[in-house]
Amino acid sequence: MDVTRIYLVGYMGCGKSYWGKRLADSLSFDFVDLDNLIEEREGLTIPEIFTQFGEASFRNMEQKALLYTKELKKSTIISTGGGAPCFHNNMSVMNTMGQTLFLEASPFVLKHNILKSDDERPIVKAVPEVELETYIANHLNSRLSFYQQAQFKCNVDGLKLEDLKQLFQ
Numbered sequence: 001m002d003v004t005r006i007y008l009v010g011y012m013g014c015g016k017s018y019w020g021k022r023l024a025d026s027l028s029f030d031f032v033d034l035d036n037l038i039e040e041r042e043g044l045t046i047p048e049i050f051t052q053f054g055e056a057s058f059r060n061m062e063q064k065a066l067l068y069t070k071e072l073k074k075s076t077i078i079s080t081g082g083g084a085p086c087f088h089n090n091m092s093v094m095n096t097m098g099q100t101l102f103l104e105a106s107p108f109v110l111k112h113n114i115l116k117s118d119d120e121r122p123i124v125k126a127v128p129e130v131e132l133e134t135y136i137a138n139h140l141n142s143r144l145s146f147y148q149q150a151q152f153k154c155n156v157d158g159l160k161l162e163d164l165k166q167l168f169q
C-alpha cells in the first residue's frame with residue numbers, strides 16, 4: 001500500500017498543528033507534530049533544547065527527526081516547526097518525501113495566535129509585545145522564499161476544512 005506524507009509548513013502561529021490534526025482526522029491519516037517528535041526523541045522540551053544546546057543543535061535534531069518521517073508506515077500529516085523549511089535542505093527533502101502545503105497568515109494574525117497560545121517559543125520569547133508584529137513581518141519575509149517552495153498554498157483567513165481536503169483528493 002502506498003504511504004502518503006503531507007508536510008504542513010508556515011510561520012509560528014499559522015495553525016499547522018490545528019489544521020494538521022483536523023485534516024488527518026478527515027482523511028483518516030495519522031498525525032505527527034515534528035516538534036513533539038523531537039521532544040520524544042531527545043527527552044527534552046523545545047525550550048530546554050534551545051537553552052541547553054542552542055539553535056544550531058536544535059536544527060540538527062530537527063533535520064534528523066524530519067528524515068525519520070520517511071520511516072512512517074502509514075499515511076501521515078506532519079506539522080513542522082516554523083523554521084524547519086529554512087534550514088539544511090529540509091524543504092527539498094519534504095518535497096521529495098511527500099506533498100507540502102504552506103499555511104499563509106498575516107503578521108497580525110500570527111501575532112494574535114502566538115500571544116494567545118500556551119506554547120513557549122524560544123525564537124520570539126525575548127521580543128517585546130509592542131515590537132512583535134514588526135518582528136514577525138520582517139522574519140516572515142526572510143523565510144518566505146522557503147515556504148513558497150511548497151507545492152500548495154492556503155491562506156488561513158476564513159479557511160475551511162473542505163478547502164484543505166480538496167487539495168489532496
Ligand code: S3P
Nearest residue numbers: 011012035081082083121122123
Ligand atoms: C520555531 C518554531 C517552533 C519550534 C521552535 C522554532 C521557528 O515551532 O520549532 O521553537 O524557528 O520558527 P512552531 O512553528 O510550531 O511554533
